[in-house]
Amino acid sequence: MMLLIVPLYFGTFYLGPTFAMVQGLVEVRMRAIAAAVLLFVLNLIGLGLGPQIVGIVSDLLTPIFGIEALRYALMAVFLGNLWSAFHYYIAS
Known part of the structure; x- marks a missing residue:
């Protein structure tokens, strides 16, 4: 269980820059929809396609x-x- 701490800690580092980028690219009145669509796509790929591909x-x-x-x-x-x-590193 202790071995999972590091990957779980670093595994979510991409979320902050991703949400910041999405919020910066859309108009103020569209931020909630953009965040909802982003979460939907992340979950669709991560929970739907990930196990299927593996x-x-x-x-x-x-x-x-x-x-x-x-x-x-x-x-x-x-x-x-x-x-x-x-x-992500190249884009930063």
Whole structure:
């Protein structure tokens, strides 16, 4: 459980700049709708597509890695997180 503290702490760092950017790009009267749409899209991708993509990658890797396919599927999806973190760094 203690090993999850660091990823959970750093895993939410993108939310502040993301909401600030969205709030800065829209008009004042549209900020609530923009925040709601952003939360909807984040949850749709994170809770909807995330497990689906991990499952598909795991199924594709099962003939190669067998029972360890889920481990490598999670690592492959994590590389997408590193890619997005790199782009957040470039944008800052």
